[in-house]
Amino acid sequence: MKLSQLKINCTTQLQGMYDREEIHSFFYLLCDSFLNYRRFDVSMNHDRLLSKPTIARFDSALARLQAQEPIQYILGCTEFYGLPFQVNKHTLIPRPETEELVDWILSHVQNQGAVLDILDIGTGSGCIAVALAKNLPRASISALDISHKAIALAKENAINNQVSVSFSDQDILDTKSLEKKYDVIVSNPPYVRQQERKAMHTNVLAYEPSNALFVSNEDPLLFYRKIAQLAKVSLKANGWLYFEINEYLSLEMESLLDEIGFMNIEIKNDFRAVPRMIKCQKL
Numbered sequence: 001m002k003l004s005q006l007k008i009n010c011t012t013q014l015q016g017m018y019d020r021e022e023i024h025s026f027f028y029l030l031c032d033s034f035l036n037y038r039r040f041d042v043s044m045n046h047d048r049l050l051s052k053p054t055i056a057r058f059d060s061a062l063a064r065l066q067a068q069e070p071i072q073y074i075l076g077c078t079e080f081y082g083l084p085f086q087v088n089k090h091t092l093i094p095r096p097e098t099e100e101l102v103d104w105i106l107s108h109v110q111n112q113g114a115v116l117d118i119l120d121i122g123t124g125s126g127c128i129a130v131a132l133a134k135n136l137p138r139a140s141i142s143a144l145d146i147s148h149k150a151i152a153l154a155k156e157n158a159i160n161n162q163v164s165v166s167f168s169d170q171d172i173l174d175t176k177s178l179e180k181k182y183d184v185i186v187s188n189p190p191y192v193r194q195q196e197r198k199a200m201h202t203n204v205l206a207y208e209p210s211n212a213l214f215v216s217n218e219d220p221l222l223f224y225r226k227i228a229q230l231a232k233v234s235l236k237a238n239g240w241l242y243f244e245i246n247e248y249l250s251l252e253m254e255s256l257l258d259e260i261g262f263m264n265i266e267i268k269n270d271f272r273a274v275p276r277m278i279k280c281q282k283l
């Protein structure tokens with residue numbers, strides 16, 4: 001089969017499920033991953049005859065796309081804050097709003113001369129910790145997650161991006177106190193209420209780890225309360241706590257942090273103009 005025919009097959013098999021732009025983008029991502037072809041190479045090699053194993057790899061990927069599996073899991077990788085990250089079924093796929101959280105943190109701390117101690121809670125693929133480490137070469141960065149399989153992948157992501165992060169598997173809800181004092185604590189914990197499930201797509205519900213996403217309807221701020229209480233003790237004076245938040249619970253988050261005694265609380269909107277981040281300071 002020629003590459004041009006494969007492109008037609010890809011469109012025929014996926015149309016109706018994804019829009020045209022998305023199908024093209026999948027096709028080029030698969031060509032990049034399986035053939036090491038950029039867009040230009042694809043257009044220069046339309047007549048290339050593909051081997052049977054290569055056709056089988058494309059067929060398998062198309063079947064997984066038809067089953068609505070995210071392309072990032074099919075490829076086993078994604079990009080976050082301009083860096084390559086491996087992902088698998090034990091790790092959430094990093095989201096663009098989390099890149100904004102990293103950017104917000106960096107905009108505040110990047111020009112500080114001091115060596116910063118930073119902790120990322122619920123690190124998943126390690127995306128926040130590794131992106132911070134890459135951009136703050138003098139910082140000492142730690143990260144934890146309850147999933148040892150996520151931590152194993154996060155370690156690989158740190159190695160592949162040539163940064164040093166101290167990882168541990170730990171249940172934050174069962175943690176009495178943090179290991180040391182930090183200048184910055186950041187977390188993107190589980191925050192989607194069970195009641196929000198019905199508005200979510202199959203590609204998230206069927207494939208992404210539910211313990212990375214969901215909390216109960218009754219106590220959706222469980223993780224935030226626990227982390228903020230720990231941070232109140234374990235942040236250094238003037239240290240900052242940053243969270244990614246549920247867009248529907250920003251005011252509740254503000255009240256929670258205020259009750260726990262944090263100052264300079266600020267909510268920030270993401271690129272879709274919805275409140276998705278909050279920061280506060282321990283004075």
Ligand SMILES: C[S@@+](CC[C@H](N)C(=O)[O-])C[C@H]1O[C@@H](n2cnc3c(N)ncnc32)[C@H](O)[C@@H]1O
Binds near residue numbers: 092093122126188191
């Ligand atoms: C929303 S995901 C965030 C992953 C990653 N930081 C990101 O931004 O893409 C939440 C993470 O919290 C972890 N987690 C869930 N319960 C936890 C607990 N009790 N203690 C520590 N981590 C937990 C999950 O395994 C998951 O990796």
